Amino acid sequence: MPSTLLFANSNEGRVYALSTSGAAWREFLYLGLEFKKISVVPHFMWAIGGDRQVYVHVHGLDIPIRIKEEAYENERWLPIEGFSSRLLPTDRYHFSNVDGTVDRNIDKIRLPSMAWQWDGEWQLDLTLDGQPLDHDGWTYAVDFPATYHPQKNWKSCVRRRKWVRFRRYCALNSWCAVAPLHKDPTQEPFIDVAINGSSVPGAAPGLLL
Known part of the structure; x- marks a missing residue:
């Protein structure tokens, strides 16, 4: 049976851990910050600091935490110029989120926070619903709210392509x-923090109640 840890904090705000395979409490490295409350799940510890703000401690993970950032590049077809980043006033941003409501300029x-590092550069996503796209990654539609397709036709008034970049949590x-x-x-x-719960069937991964 693998060992597990019991965590506790003292009245001085120090954090300690006791392993089921050990016989003594071990104090976490003290860096000048006291904690009033801690709450723990496997590999993650959340705490309220003496400054009444929330802190997180990630430990014992063998798999890196990577988050994918996404941005959609949008263009509209103009009679003389062809497809252009000069959009109509009612159009979405040149770079936006998937539904066009948020400006997502990749620059x-x-x-x-400083706890994250970029894991590579911005790259084009060259698939659409599992279908491979051309090397430039564009998908086409009649208008921005419409369904996008890999092929351009005479009704293709707008186009977009998806850029992705990963960031990795480095403050383990x-x-x-x-x-x-x-x-x-x-x-x-x-004044308080709590983490735990049960997975919700059919909900997004990681959602707990």
């Missing part, structure tokens, strides 16, 4: 601050 997309085995709700974290300090 302005930043990592959420260390405490990392979670972004506050407000720019000024003192506006809404946190």
Whole structure:
């Protein structure tokens, strides 16, 4: 049976761990931050710091945490120019999310915090619903809300292609601050944290209740 850990924090705000295969508490490396409350699931520990903000500690993972960032490049066909990034005022952004409601200019997309690193450059997704696309990755439709197809025809008034880039969590085995709700974290300090629950059938992976 693999060993498991019991976590606890002291009245001085220090965090300790006791292994089922050990006989003594081991203190986590103290970096000058005290914690008021901790909540733990396998490989993840969440805590409320003395500054009343939320922190996370990721440990013991053999598989890297990688998140895919996506951006859609949109163009419209114009009578003289052909397909162009000069869109109509009512169109979506040149670079947007999948439904066109959010500006996703790939030159302005930043990592959420210093806990992340880019894992490669922006690349074109050369598939559409499992179908291979041409080397330039464009898909075509009558208008932006319509269904996209790999082939261009006489009704193809707009086109788009998907850019993807992965980011990797690199702050393993260390405490990392979670972004506050407000720019000024003192506006809404946190007093408690809890994590756990049961998977929801048919829901997105990772959703717990």
